[in-house]
Amino acid sequence: MESRSGSAAQGRPVGRGPKVCAAVLAATLAELADVGYARLTVEAVAQRAGVHKTTVYRRWKDREALVVDALTDHVAADMPIPDTGDVATDLRALARLLVTHLTVTHLGVVATMFSDAARLPEIADVRRRFFADRFRRATPLVTRAVERGQLPQGTDPALLLKSLIAPVYLRLLVTSEPLDDAVADHAAEITLAAARAGVFRSTKVSDPD
Amino acid sequence: MESRSGSAAQGRPVGRGPKVCAAVLAATLAELADVGYARLTVEAVAQRAGVHKTTVYRRWKDREALVVDALTDHVAADMPIPDTGDVATDLRALARLLVTHLTVTHLGVVATMFSDAARLPEIADVRRRFFADRFRRATPLVTRAVERGQLPQGTDPALLLKSLIAPVYLRLLVTSEPLDDAVADHAAEITLAAARAGVFRSTKVSDPD
Numbered sequence: 001m002e003s004r005s006g007s008a009a010q011g012r013p014v015g016r017g018p019k020v021c022a023a024v025l026a027a028t029l030a031e032l033a034d035v036g037y038a039r040l041t042v043e044a045v046a047q048r049a050g051v052h053k054t055t056v057y058r059r060w061k062d063r064e065a066l067v068v069d070a071l072t073d074h075v076a077a078d079m080p081i082p083d084t085g086d087v088a089t090d091l092r093a094l095a096r097l098l099v100t101h102l103t104v105t106h107l108g109v110v111a112t113m114f115s116d117a118a119r120l121p122e123i124a125d126v127r128r129r130f131f132a133d134r135f136r137r138a139t140p141l142v143t144r145a146v147e148r149g150q151l152p153q154g155t156d157p158a159l160l161l162k163s164l165i166a167p168v169y170l171r172l173l174v175t176s177e178p179l180d181d182a183v184a185d186h187a188a189e190i191t192l193a194a195a196r197a198g199v200f201r202s203t204k205v206s207d208p209d
Numbered sequence: 210m211e212s213r214s215g216s217a218a219q220g221r222p223v224g225r226g227p228k229v230c231a232a233v234l235a236a237t238l239a240e241l242a243d244v245g246y247a248r249l250t251v252e253a254v255a256q257r258a259g260v261h262k263t264t265v266y267r268r269w270k271d272r273e274a275l276v277v278d279a280l281t282d283h284v285a286a287d288m289p290i291p292d293t294g295d296v297a298t299d300l301r302a303l304a305r306l307l308v309t310h311l312t313v314t315h316l317g318v319v320a321t322m323f324s325d326a327a328r329l330p331e332i333a334d335v336r337r338r339f340f341a342d343r344f345r346r347a348t349p350l351v352t353r354a355v356e357r358g359q360l361p362q363g364t365d366p367a368l369l370l371k372s373l374i375a376p377v378y379l380r381l382l383v384t385s386e387p388l389d390d391a392v393a394d395h396a397a398e399i400t401l402a403a404a405r406a407g408v409f410r411s412t413k414v415s416d417p418d
Contacts, residue, residue: 131384166375175340190403197402
C-alpha cells in the first residue's frame, strides 16, 4: 500500500485517507479504459469514485498527475519483481508478467494510452514518467544479477529492461501478432544473449575485460 | 518501378498507365498524413490525384488494398536493402534507414497508422500485411549473412528483423525517447549478439553445432 501515497500525497492528511485514495485511483483506471486519456476528466473520476472533485484536487494537482499515479500504483501492485537467484529465470518471469499485464489485466487502459499518443502532446510526458518509474522498480533484478556475476559489470539496467520489453510491445503495437509466453521467453533470450555479450554496458563504466 | 504494379494491377492495362498509378499512390500517402487512416476515403484520394474514383476502383478493390500498396511501394522506394558483405554493417545500415524513414520521411503517415490502431479492427490486418512484406524484402540480408558464415545456420530472417526494429519502435511508440543513429546502432548490436548466440534459429531446422 505504500505506493498509494504517491507523488502528490506528500504525507499531508487529506480526504478520508487511504480508502478514498484507492477509490480515486481505481476510478481513474476504469475511466481510462472506458473513455480513454483524451476524454478523461477529474469530474468523471470523482463522480465514479463517489467523492467531491475538490477531494481529488487536494491530492493531485491535475489529471496528468492522477493518471501517472493510477498507472504507477497499478503496475506496482500487479508486477512484483522476480528474484529467483537466476537472471535467466528472472527475465523470463518479468517478460511473462508484462505479457499477462498487457493482455489480461488492463488491455483497455494500455490500448488507450498508446492510441492517443500521436494526437496529444502531453501523453508523451505521462508515458515517459510512467516507464521511468517501471524501469526504476525493476532495476534491482539487474543489479542483483551483476552482483552474482551472472551479467557483466557495468550493465545498464534501463538499457537491458528496454530490450526485454521491446519485442513484446512490437507485437502489441506494430505487427499485431498475438502475445503469449513464447514471445516473453524469446524476448528474455534475446536480452540475455545481448547482455552477456556486453551490449548493455554503460559507456561511462570502465571495462574490466 | 516494378513494385508499383502491386497486388491489384495484375498486368491488366487500366487507366492511363504507370503515371496514374504513381499519382494515386502518392495521393494516398498524402491523405494518410493529412487525415489519417480512419478518415481516408477513395473519393478524396481520387480528387487529390486528379482522377475519377472509378479509375482507382479499377485498380484497387478497396481502400485497404490501396493503403497497403501505397505503403509497400513507398517502403520499397525508400528502403534499399544494404548489401556490404558484412552483416554488422548491413544491420546498422538497415536500422538507420528505418530511423530516417520514421523520423524524416513520413512521420505523419507512421503516426496515423499507429494512433488509430486501437480503434479500428481492420488496421491490424493492414499493418500485418505491410510488415510481412517488409520482412520478406529484407530477408536476403539475413540469408546472405548465413551463406557467408557470419550468422548461424537456420537463423530465421523474420525473427532477426523483428528484433532489429523492436527497440526503434519502442522509442517511437512507447517511451517517447528521441530516435537517432545511436538507437539504430544499439538495436543492431543487440540483434547481432542474439543472432550469434543462436537465439533466432528456427526450431524446425536441425542444429549443426
